[in-house]
Amino acid sequence: MAHDVMRQASTSATSEGRWPDFLVVGAGRAGTTSLHQYLARHPDVYLPKAKAPSYWYAAARPATAQLPAGFVRSEHTYKSLFGGCRADQRCGEVSPVYLAATDVPARVMAQCPDMRIILILRHPVDRVYARWVARRRDGLEPTPTFEALLDQEWAHPLERDDAHATYMASGIVTPTLREWFALVPEERRLVLWFEDFARDTAGSMRTVCRFLGVRDDIDLGTARRHNASGGRIRHPWVRGIWAASFPLRRAVRPLVPVSWRDAAFRLATRRVDALPLAADTRARLTARYAKEIRALAELTGRDLTAWLGPTPAQSPTGLP
Known part of the structure; x- marks a missing residue:
């Protein structure tokens, strides 16, 4: 039955490319890089080598807008990313920005009404803090403290x-989520939660595979985490070089294979020290997001009472 689903979903392929069958639309800093890497290992799934082409967002932005180098604006370029997909594979991509802009869902569904979407949702405080930690580590954020x-x-x-x-604004996802829910039937959308994904990654990936109609008994290497925020690089010398090297890393990114970039990241972040969020800062920010948390609970039907408390959601270290 899974292969029948794949054959039906893969009829739009051409020699010049095709539209994807599914999108992982976010949220950022909620495990999407790990999800991308796991799906890329599945023989029945086809993903572009690079995560986050972000076409459905980028194509509608003005030509003068400053966007990350990896964002794809051209329809031809975007569809060519899936040109290598076999007829018996599901193809898709992972772009967290699709949960950050309310105009994206309508654009996607107008072009691809049968699109399937996958989301991973996480406490907004933890996502926003993880974003600062990661960007500070990588030399992208000059502000010295989260406070x-x-x-x-x-x-x-x-x-x-x-x-x-x-x-802070990126912690708000319910406006865009409402648009996705309004346009995508329930049977074509899958909502995961970061806490569950971190606690039982293999089980979560089996759920994803079943949702996509592909085999769920493939070893996807879920013991390994990818792009983890981690904390602060322990060795000052390594920390300084890694942060200062961002302009060079950005310049050579198109020329360096993803596997090499990943290897360099793993080497630089091999030893990190945790940077726990101060309790008073967490309480202050949780209060600011209380309305969003309640709205998210109502929209998804998930009991998020614990998110309103003073302690962080528990999850193993390692996931972003």
Whole structure:
């Protein structure tokens, strides 16, 4: 039956490319890189080598908009990413920005009404903090403390139609999630939760495989985590070189194989020290996101009472 589903879903392929069958639409810093890597190991699934082409977001932005180098604006280029997909495979891609802009769902579903979507949702405080930790580690964020960052953004509105490249506003996902839920039938959407994904990654991936209609007994290497925030690189010398090397890493990114980039990241972050979020900062930010947490609980039917408490959601270290 799984292969019948794949054959029916893969009829739009051409020699010049095709539209994908599914999208992982976010959320950022909720395990999407690990999900990308696991799916890429499945013989019945085809993913572009690079995560986050972000076409459905980028194509609608002005030509003058400054976007990350990996974002794809051209329909031809985007469809060519899936040109290698066999007729018996499901193809898709992972772009967390699709949960950051309210105009994306309508654009996707107008072109691909049978699209399947997968989401991983996580406590907004943990996602926003993980984003700062990762960007600070990688030399992308000059603000020296998370508290100073919050002070800079506190007066800005949280709810925006486009929260790409923000911190606090990126913690708000329900406006875009409502659009996805309104346009995608329940049987074609899968909602995962970061806590569950971290606690039972293999079981979560079996659920994903069944949702996509592919075999669920494949070893996807789920014991390994990818792109983990981790904390601060322990050795000052390594920490300084890694952060300062960002301009060079960005320049050579198109020329270096993904496997080499991943190897360099693993080497640089082999030893890190945890950076726990201060309890008073967590309480302050949780109170700011209380309305969002309640709205998310109502929309998804998940009991998120624990998210309103003073302690973080428990999850093993290692996932982003």
